[in-house]
Each structure stands twice: as structure tokens, then as C-alpha cells.
Amino acid sequence: MTEFSPLDAEIRDLLRFAAERSMMPRFRMLAEDEIEMKGEGDPVTVVDREIEEFLSEALTKLAPDVAVVGEEAVAADPTVLDKLSEACWIIDPLDGTANFTKGKEPFGIIVALADAGIAVAGWLYDPIKDRLCHARKGDGAYVNGERITAQTTGQTPPVAGISTLFLNAEQRAEMDEKITPHYTLVDIPRCAAEQYPRLALGENDISVFKRTLAWDHAAGVLWLNEAGGRAARIDGSEYRVDEHDRTGMIGASHPDLWEAFAKRLEGRLD
Structure with missing residues (x-):
């Protein structure tokens, strides 16, 4: 039997509505003037902005005393990042924007609730599958209201989804030397709303993230850890949204797979 807490049901309905109203009607239908570039390889669309505006307003009504940190708000005003140390909602209105602009899957919406720099609740919504991965700190991880436990792929060698997109030449060489021979490497989805579920639902065993922005990772880190997997800084320290x-x-x-990979990355294994 599936069960949603009142807050989970409220967030699910908001994310589903946002996707049905703003995202899915424009999938593979975006006009050129609905896409801009914030930087090299970093597009933003009318969908990103429309959904962030809607969710910012809706979440503020839900909890008027909680700040809102949205990806596009930060792009417009970096001082918004200062709110990450407070009680705050964190919004990625269209995770996987690069995929979306190319008419490709996956993509999704991510929302987290954090307090004092630590995520306490998170939601990752895939509108294609109508799948909501959600968690509250200390209360386990769920998919569409059903509690789940993280599963490995069971493969030898383990399956690693690793991108070299943001690595420099030295980091790529280190990866090739220490990691590549010991793992089955697969493509990444370029969408955290999909990558974290792959780590808990038996598709991937390892992922490495260089950029760790709060809107991409706050919800997924919490969800994976609550499922019994592990997400942490390379030195083993806890992920904080305000860093x-x-x-x-x-x-x-x-x-165990986390520990083995971290040791190999540091060169402590033969």
C-alpha cells in the first residue's frame, strides 16, 4: 500500500501540475527564442523560469517563513546563495535543461527543504515516468509512496556512471589510471533527477560529481543516504547545501562500494 505524508502529497501535486502546465507541452516544441545561454554549455529556457516562478510562489504560500533559493534566482542575483544557511526551499525547476532543449530525456524537477545547511526533505520528480523519489531525514527513502532500500547492480566489476565533462586533463588522466580498469563505465544522464535513482534502483553502482550545486544535489544526496546507499564528499564528510x-x-x-571507490581514487589500493 502506498502512502504519502500530507507534505509529500502537496509537493507531488505541485510538481506534477508544473510539469503538465509548463514542461510537457513544450517538450520537443521549444522555439529558438525560448532558449538562452547563461554560459558555455549552460542553457536556460522559458520552462525553467516559468516553473521556478510558480514553485517559488507556491512554496512561499505553503511556508511563509521559509526562504526560497532557486537556480535561476541565483543566476540573476548570486547573493541569494546566502539563504542556504537558513531554513530554505531549494528549487531546480528543470533539471536536465541541456537534454530538454535537444528534445531528449531524461529531465525532471527537484525540490529540497534544508535547515542550517543540511537537507531535511527532498523530492525528485520525473514527469515522463510520473515517478516521485522522496525522503525525509531519518524516515527512509520512497518512490511514489513506497519505501525502498538501495540495490546494487550485482555486477562485477561494478557499474560506474562517470562524466569527464568538468574534469581537467590531470583529473582525466588520474581517472583513466585509477578507476577505468576496475569498473564498467557507462554514460551519465546529465540529469541528477535521474542519476540518483539509478544509484539506488539497481542500474548504477557509482557516480562521481565534480560540481555539487545545492539545487542539483540536496534532494538526491538525502534520498540516496536514506535508502541505504551513500553520498558524501570525497574525503567522507557530509554534504552541506551551503558549501x-x-x-x-x-x-x-x-x-562498501563507496569506500572501495574512494580508496582507489586516493591510490590506496593496488
Whole structure:
């Protein structure tokens, strides 16, 4: 039997409505003037802005005393990042924008609730599958209201979804030397709303993230850890949403796989 808490049901309905109103009607239908570039390889669309505006207003009505940190709001005013140390909602209105602009899957919407720099609840919504991955700190991880436990792929060698997109030449060489021979490497989805579920639902065992922005990772880190996998900084420290200048994180379907990968990355294994 599936059950949603009142808050989970409220967030699910908001995300589903936003996707049905703004996202799905424009999938593979975006006009050129509905896409802009914030930077190299970093597009933003009318969908991103429309959904963030809607969710910011809706979440503020839901909890008037809680700040809102949205990806596009930060792009317009970086001082919004200062709110990450407060009680705040964190919004990625269209995770996987690059995929969406090319008419490709996956993409989704991510919302997290954080307090004092730590995520306490998170929701990752896939509108194509109508799948909601959700978690509250200390209360387990769920998919569409059903509690789940993280599963490994069971494969030898383990399956690693690793991108070199944001690595420099030295980091790529280190990855090729220490990691590539010991894992089955697969493409990443370029969408955190999909990558974290892959780590808990038996599709991938390992992922490495260089950029660790709060709107991409706050909800997924919490959900994976609550499922019994592990997501943490490369040095083993806890992920905090307010450490927005810090890079590097490992996600794994099981703590033992996390530890083995971290040791290999540091060169402590033969």
C-alpha cells in the first residue's frame, strides 16, 4: 500500500501540475527564442523560469517563513546563495535543461527543504515516468509512496556512471589510471533527477560529481543516504547545501562500494 505524508502529497501535486502546465507541452516544441545561454554549455529556457516562478510562489504560500533559493534566482542575483544557511526551499525547476532543449530525456524537477545547511526533505520528480523519489531525514527513502532500500547492480566489476565533462586533463588522466580498469563505465544522464535513482534502483553502482550545486544535489544526496546507499564528499564528510564553492562528491549504491571507490581514487589500493 502506498502512502504519502500530507507534505509529500502537496509537493507531488505541485510538481506534477508544473510539469503538465509548463514542461510537457513544450517538450520537443521549444522555439529558438525560448532558449538562452547563461554560459558555455549552460542553457536556460522559458520552462525553467516559468516553473521556478510558480514553485517559488507556491512554496512561499505553503511556508511563509521559509526562504526560497532557486537556480535561476541565483543566476540573476548570486547573493541569494546566502539563504542556504537558513531554513530554505531549494528549487531546480528543470533539471536536465541541456537534454530538454535537444528534445531528449531524461529531465525532471527537484525540490529540497534544508535547515542550517543540511537537507531535511527532498523530492525528485520525473514527469515522463510520473515517478516521485522522496525522503525525509531519518524516515527512509520512497518512490511514489513506497519505501525502498538501495540495490546494487550485482555486477562485477561494478557499474560506474562517470562524466569527464568538468574534469581537467590531470583529473582525466588520474581517472583513466585509477578507476577505468576496475569498473564498467557507462554514460551519465546529465540529469541528477535521474542519476540518483539509478544509484539506488539497481542500474548504477557509482557516480562521481565534480560540481555539487545545492539545487542539483540536496534532494538526491538525502534520498540516496536514506535508502541505504551513500553520498558524501570525497574525503567522507557530509554534504552541506551551503558549501556552494566546494566541489567533488561520490555517490554509491552501497557504503562498501563507496569506500572501495574512494580508496582507489586516493591510490590506496593496488
